[in-house]
Amino acid sequence: MGGLDGEQKELIKKLVNFRMKEGKKTRVRAILYQTFHRLAQTDHDIMKLIVDAIENIKPICEVRKVRRARTIYDVPGILGRNRQQTLAIRWILEGAFKRRISYRISLEKCLFDEIVDAYRKRGIARKKRDSLQELASNKRSFARFRWW
Structure with a gap:
């Protein structure tokens, strides 16, 4: 991890944590x-591949439940950069676990496959x-109920 910049180190820390x-x-x-x-055996730069995979998975907005006049609405809202990255990492790891359960192969292989699929x-x-x-x-018609 010696040749990595601050953002790349933070990304690896998030993946581990x-x-x-x-x-x-x-x-x-x-x-x-x-x-x-495994990623290094491909012809791509490892960190560029991971960063691009996370960029491809990042959501722009999410849906939250808001209660208004005894009714619960799904209200879309725009996400911050850290939350986007957090969701992308979480979804990549969840996808790797789902592959591991269904195909019964090693977690390293599943994580590799999910990162490459996210890149593609x-x-x-x-x-x-x-x-x-x-x-x-x-649900964009309920955006008027958003106050955050």
Whole structure:
């Protein structure tokens, strides 16, 4: 991690911390670096590939539930940059776990496949982003209830 800038280091920290369970950070780092090793075997720059994959998955807006006059509305709202990145990382990791459960292969391979699919604008995480964007565009008439 010596040749990385501040944003890239923060991105790797977020990837590790989102995946970490029960304080096993070294185990998660090993899985992540094995994934990076698989990515290095392709002809692309590793960090550029990951950053572009996250850029392709970032949602622009999300839908929140708002209660107004005893009725609950789904109100779309624009997301901040950190929240966009957080959701993108979360969705990529969830997609890798879903692949692992359905195909019963190693997590490194599933994470590699999901990152490459996100880079190519397809995969489980991209479907989740597209469904959220579609829901937000369908509910745009309730945007008048947004106060944040």
